[in-house]
Amino acid sequence: MTDAQHLFDAARTQINSVAADVERHFDLVASHLREWIPSGPSALVKAPPRRLPPPTTYEVITRWMDRNRALTAALVAFAVTGTVSTGIYVQNRKANKKRRARKSASGARTDVVVLAGATSSPLASAVALDLERRGFVVYVATSSAEEETYIRSLSRADLLPLPITLGDPFSAQEQLSRFQNLLGREHVAFDGAEPHHLEFKGLVLVPDTGAAPEGRIGELANEEWSDMLNAKMLNTIAMTQLFLPTLIAHQSKILLLTPSITPALQPPGHAAENAIYAALKAFTSTLAVEMKEQSTGVTITQFKLGNLDIPSVTAKQRREGQPASRVKATPLRELNNAVFDTLVARRPAAMLRVGRGSLTYDLIGAVAPRSVVAWMLSLGRKGQESAEELKREEMVGSQASLTWEKIDDQD
Structure with missing residues (x-):
């Protein structure tokens, strides 16, 4: 082989090697391009930038509050002050609202209320007098001549006794028939006046549950249980049954007023x-x-009564020298307003709490363990015993001073 031929072969080998390297390089570049470039034609179109959703109202408000913190604090303070002021104004207006029963065109009274239960109890007397003062014709169910005499002694023209003998069903039905006839016939206030009818607004039940005998269950005799249940529970049920047809006929209301503090705590000795x-x-x-x-249209409202300030009871306690309670009681006016509002309401509430402690003690009795309730009752009992002991010491001291005065007089 000549030198020229050898040189030509060497050059061709070198060129083939370079060409093979270039081909491998292009194959590698092509494989990388195939991986980077999408296969579909739609993928070559650039997607529009993603838009964020519009901010919600809450986000707009929070961002504005964050930017205007001083103004936000002023607005919150104004809103709180305005809400409190509005609540106080509404409560005062509600408390001072003029509550009067309806009258006929001639000015006569037309709304009738029957009060039954503990006729001579301070609470029943106060409620009856207030209803009469607000324009109702109030009939108080009585079962004896003494109760009739007591009602007439109050000297109110529209506060009248309504004799009801529950022990004799025939007499009670006859007495109720006279009351129904009174509601059914026309009445004339004076000569020439337009006749009007009486409307039966409701039956107010005031059982004297607080006067039930105290004592352990084993200490109460069967006769005491029988007398107590007949006088305070069965009489209330029988009175409601007796007036039920009249209540349904007039779509009247039933109001039950009962103390709630003692039943909520259920202390021993008050079974x-x-x-x-x-x-x-x-x-x-x-x-x-x-x-x-x-x-039937008849609605029943139960009043759970707490600590009420009954003026007659408070005055009696002061005369007897009993120490005033450190806890201020709720004025009786709140109960009178609630009774009136219930009698005239279209849809009265099924239950109302009136008086300090009516809600608190109800929650304590329902939620608190019995050990906590017993501990609270023991504190109250100790306070009552200390007050009674102090009163006894004062009485002993006063008696001793009187004795010394008598000795001085004798000298």
Whole structure:
């Protein structure tokens, strides 16, 4: 082989090697391009930039509040002050609202209320007098001549006794018939006046549950249980049954006023009062369901009473020298306003709490363990015992001073 031929072969080998390297390089570049470039033609079009969703109202408000913190604090303070002021204004206006029963065109009274229960109790007397003062014709159910005499001694023209003898069903039905005739006939206030009818607004039940005998269950005799249940529970149920047809005919209301603090805590020695309260509560609840099921239009409202300031009771305690309670009681006016509003309301509430402690003690009795309730009752009992001991010491001291005065007089 000549030198020229050898040189030509070497050059061709070198060129083939370079060409092979270039081909491998292009193959590598092409493989990388195939990986980077999408296969579909639509993928070559650039997607528009993603838009964020518009901010919500809450986000706009929070961003504005963050930018204007001083103004936000001023607005919040103004809103809180305005809300509190509005609430106080509404409460004062509600408390000072003029509450008067309706009258006929001639100015005569037309709304009638019957009050039954503990006729001579301070609470029942206060409620009856207030209803009469607000323009109702109030009939108080009585069962004896003494109760009639007491009602007439109050000297109110439209506060009248309504004799009801529950022990004699025939007499009670006859007495109720006279009351129904009174509601059914026309009345004339004076000569020439336009006749009007009386409207039966409601039956107010005020059983004297607080006067139930105290004592351990084993200490109460069967006769005491029988007398107590007949006088305070069965009489209330019988009175409601007696007036039920009249209540349905006039679509009137039933109001039950019962103390709630003692039944809520259920202290020992008060089994009689707790039993009466539970029975009356079950009775009114069942009656309310029956009246609603029958679409009679009769509504039942239970008043759970707390600590009320009854003026006659407070005055008696002061005369007897009893120390004033450190806890301020709720004025009786709140109960009177609630009773009036319930009688004239179209849809009264099924339950109302009136008086300090009516809600608090109810929650404590329902939630707190019995040990906590017993501890609270023991504190109250110790305070009562210390007050009684102090009163006894004062009485002993006063008696001793009187004795010394008598000795001085003798000398």
